[in-house]
Each structure stands twice: as structure tokens, then as C-alpha cells.
Amino acid sequence: MIVLQVIPGLETGGAERTTIEIAQALVNAGHEALVASEGGAMEAGLTAVGGELIRLPMATKNPLTLLNNAARLKALIRERGIDIVHARSRAPAWSALRAARAADVKFVTTYHGTYNAKSGLKRFYNSVMARGDRVIANSEFIRDHIVTGHGLSPEAITVIPRGVDVGRFKITGEVKRRGQDLASDWALPGDRFIALLPARLTRWKGQLVAVEALGRLKAAGEDVPVLVLVGGDQGRTSYSEEIGRLISRYGLENDVWITGHCDDMPAAFSTADIALNPSIDPEAFGRTAAEASAAGLPVIVADHGGAREVVEDGVTGWRTPPGDPEALAKTLQAAMELDIAARQVMGQAGRQRIMNRFTVTSLQSSTLRVYGELLE
Template sequence: MRIALISPGSFPVPIRYGGSSVETAISNIAPRLPADWTVTVLGKRFPGLKARETKNRVTYVRLKETAQKDYLHACIQYLQKVPHDMVQVENRPAFVPLLKKTLSCPVLLSLHSVTFLKPRALKGYTPQSCLNHADHIITNSRYLRSLLNARYGTSTPIHPVHLGVDTKRYRAHWNERERTARRLRSRFNVSRRIVVLFAGRLIPIKGVHLLLKAMHQAVKREPRLLCLVVGGSRYGSNRETRYVRTLKRIAKPIRRHVRFVGTIHPMKMPSYYALADLVVTPSIGPEALGLVNLEAMASGKPVISTAVGGIRETVDTGKSGILIKPSRLKRELAPSILKLSKNPSVRKRMGQKGRQIAEGRFSWERTARQYAERYERILQDKIKGHEG
């Protein structure tokens, strides 16, 4: 099979210094598709990257055009010169109508959220038009499939496939993990602290302000607590926005209990999970999935998160972590942090269960296998349709 994946073009692929779940998914799924397939990833050119290269059996073609319209036309020109059996658009619904109009192969839309179904991102198209032009849609959760059906009523078949986590990279050998944790604890001078980790973008929907306010309450009863805030206002950026300044004001009275780490290279993140005792992701918006929770679970860490969106499909409350309804976050987040901070045996039990779930249900190998099976069925249906 010859398949082309069209990246949004916002960040380099394979992922380097930053990127969203979209670039993370492309970087991890494409190399794990069947070895006898021809897999091409189209993206934009970034400094330091070649116009064309092959890594791990995946050919990356990087186009110069920077404007989205020009980028799409450049992708189409390439695909017309080099035909493929299937083309998948990653999280850019506005690309689909023109691709479907100009290409003869099936055009799939892989959606990670509804962000790019908003009017300003659709370039004059309606959401229904973009969705209905796709031959098939793949979502990263059952929740997102339900949302698309309820909100837009598309006639296009929708197939949920959960994203994954690198279960090898996010779980080093125990002794190595202990050495890494000791080294980082020494660096941050937190050897005797209970480390609460937040990892993600510093934007209101992630609920970081609620975590910091909960820390105000929790440290009164457990002074060993330390909250590490890893991430920036944008992927790969430490620009100090109004919201980031608000977070720092909230943290100032408990500055001994909060550290703003900033953005971290993706390859270094496993070390920070190794350092943590528990991970908190208090999202107040409808997260479609939540890769941070999967990374925490793969790292053997208990998760405190919100019972919203696709998070409910990944975190098993009471087993691999604690889920809190958004309306109860202000009341229940601090007690939940205290519950886990004071019970190492509970943390260990939840961490072990999370690791078991990550290995069994959320490895990238499993995700890539489900994608490949879906592609094969779609192509077989097309062949049968022509024969009929």
C-alpha cells in the first residue's frame, strides 16, 4: 500500500523541539505501519531539515510554502505527480474538499479535536462540507466521534482509534529510573519532597490555576509537597502571556512549593515523569484524549485528572488514578492530592495498574496496527466497489 499523511505544517515532523498530539501521532504511527508499505509524510520546511529524507522506512517530503493555501496546493501538486492509494489529512478539515476534488484515491480525515472545525479555520467552508467530503474520518476517542455526530450530523463513517504512548521510552529499567530520579531530585533540591507534576500548555483550559490554588490548601497539611509545572504558553515556547503571569502571581505566596520549569525537549520528558510522585491534569475543557495521562500511566505514576471528554476512556478512576468532575475540582482537587501524597502504597498500586493499562491498551504499536487494519478495509471496500 502507498499512503501519504499530510501534516498540518505547524511543527516539524518527525517531532523535534515541540509539537502537538498531531505531530506526536504522525511521528509514532508512520514508522510502525507495515514494513512493506510505502509511507510518505508531507510537511513544511523548517530550518535544519532536508527537503526530502527517509527515516525508519518513512519518506518525509518538506515543502517550502508557508501560507496554508499555498501549502495545500503544493501538497496536491506532489500527490498528482506521485499517486498514492490513500491520503490522510491530519487535523485540518479545510484541506479535505479540494483534495477530494483533485485526487482519485480515498481521502481520510484524522481528527484530534474540533478546534479546526471553527469558522475562522475553515476558509469559507462549513464544518459539514469538510466532514462530508472525507471518505472516512478517524478520531482519537469515542468521545470525539460522539461529538461530531451530535454537533454536525456527518454522513461520513467515523472510526475511533485511541492514540498511544511509547511504553519502552516511558519506562526505563527500574535501577536506571531510580538513578535518573535521584539525579533530578538533587538538581532541583527536592530529595525529601513529594513531587506533583503538571505537564502541558499553560493555557486556561488546562486548569493550571486550579492546581495552584489547590496547592495553597494542600501544603498547609503536607509541607513536603512541591508542584513542578512543565510547559509553556505554546508548544516549544516560553513566551510569558497574561495567563502565565497570573499563574506566577497565584504561586507567589507558596513559591517554596511551586517550580515553573518551562518547556522541555520531548526526549527529556520521561525523566520528569520518573521524578514525579503523582501527575495532575485538571483540564476544564472537553479534552479529546489527553496524551499526558497516557505518558504518566506508562511511567507508572498515578493520575489525578478531570472526568471530561476522552479522558474517561483512558484513566480508570480508583484503579489507575482519580477522576474529578469539573464542577467539583475546587473542592476535591486538594483532598485528592493529599490522599495520594500521604499514601505511598496507594500511589504504587495505582501506578502499577496504570502501567498495565498502558501496555495492554495504549501502546503505539497497537495504535498503528489498528490504523493499518482500517486502511486495509477501506482499500478492500474500494476494490470491491469497482468490481461490483
């Protein structure tokens, strides 16, 4: 079996990581894995697992280039004997759909996000992701979104959640040592409760909600955790500055750390007592919440989107109303009042939930099963 995945680039992100994980599974099963993409920082990872990059301008939305890409993909399908084309993003999906239909091969899509659909034209543009011979959703939330937005029946959609490498996020002695080095580099206080919020600094990820929650705890004279914002601003300096102003407004300079990007998230999680995912817009899946759970941390998430499927309220963490700093403050206070043993029980329940439902191995086997069923 030869499978061609199409995606705009391989710089960073969940869809990009999943592309490489499926390429790895294909190669390990004795198949061929091709990826049409502009490439990027993660392309070395694709090569390392035995996948092959076909460098094409797949990020474009230019109609003429889309047509040219379709012609090139059609030729590639016939030249290499490709059996399945799997699209993971809208613009390249239009080229891939045209090529797959012309070459009479199976077409698969994975719907990775909610996508903006405020106009009829945008809804039509998005609809390509619902036109596969098999349509995959990366959470039940996204499945329901496809049903509502495109009129597909739930039975026509296969839910395959994103996967976490649970081995990588197991907090071993070596991971703890790396975490101690990180804590030293970040100058984290060793005698305070640490709440880690891992996300790039962008408004919808909810950093302002978390800072506001700390501000309300401080204003009420309650204990305040150390909030560690782990993530770069990717040039969004105005948002970083807004976070800084809110920190100053509440006098939280000794309570909020902004570390920038971190490549070693297992070590980062090992420094914390709890993780936060207070996104104000719904997450398609909730990868950072799943990774934190895999690391054995209780997690507080906003109660919407795919994160609701990751965290079992009161068992593996807590779910709070989106965009509600008062509710988040109260939940943080409740978390801090738990003793260490109770938090460990909650964290281990979270890790077990991830191992049962959201592993990379499950993602890979389920996707290859879809491929196999299409070719029967």
C-alpha cells in the same frame, strides 16, 4: 501501498508525533510514506523512520494558496501513484480533499481535537474533517463530538486512540538515574510528596487550578505537596506572571517549582509520587495522563474529555470536576494519605491499562488496517 499524510507543520505536538508513527509503520510494512508539510523540528524524525517530506505551504489558510496546494497535491498523487491521502488538520484537509477527489483516490481524515465552532462558517470549515471515506477519531469523546457536530452516525467513525510508547516510559534503573539528575538540577526536596503537572504553560491546562488547590490546603493547615510545573510558556509571559502572583498570594514559594520545558519525561515522572492533568477545557485524548500512567504513576485528571477514558477512577487514579480547586485539594490530600504500596498498586494498574488499550503498536496496526480495508 503509497500513503500521503498532510499536516501543517512538524514542529511539535500529538498529531505531528502520530504522523511520524504511522510513517514508521508504513515503511516497516514495506509501503511508502509521504508527508506533505512545511516541516519543522520533527522532520528529522520523519526521515529517520524512512518517511519522505514533501515541503509545501500546508499551514496556510489563504484561499488562493489552498487552491494552489490542491493542484500541487493532485499532480503529486498522479506522479507518485499515491493510493490514499490522509489529512490531519483542517486547512490542508481542504486542499487534500480537492486533490484526492480530482485524482480519484481514497481520502482519510483524523479528527484530532474539538475545534472551535461558534459560527456557521466555522462549522463548515471544520466539516472537512468529517468528509473522509473513513473518518478516524482519536478518542470516544471525539467520536461523540463528531456525531453531535456533523451528524455522522457512530458506526461511520473509527475510534483509534493515540498511542504511548510503553517501553520508553518503563521506569528502569537507568531512567531512575536520569531522574535523580533532574531532581538535583531542579533542587527538588527529597523528603516531600511530589505532584508533577506536565503541560505547556497555557491557561486551559489548569496550572492555576492546581496552585489554587495547594493554596487551599495551606490555608487549612494541611500538608502541602510540592507541585512541579513542567512545561515552557512559549512566550505567554503574562500567564506565567499570573501563576507567580497566585503563588505569592498563598505563600507557596517553597511549594511550587516551575522547571520550564523538559525533553526527558520518563525521567521527570520518575521523580514524582503522582501526576496531575487538571485541564479546564476537555482534552481530545489526554496524552500526558496516559504517559504518566505508563510510567506507573497514579494520575488525577479533570473529569471530562478523552482523559476520562485514560484514567479509571479509584483504580488507576482519580477524576475530579473540571476547574474545581477545592475538589482537587481534597483528592490530593487523599492521595498523600495513601501509603507507598497502595500508590504503587494504583500506578501499576494504570500502566497495565495503557498497555492493554493505548499503545503505539495498536495505533499503528489499527490505522494500517483502515488503509487496507479502503483498498480492498
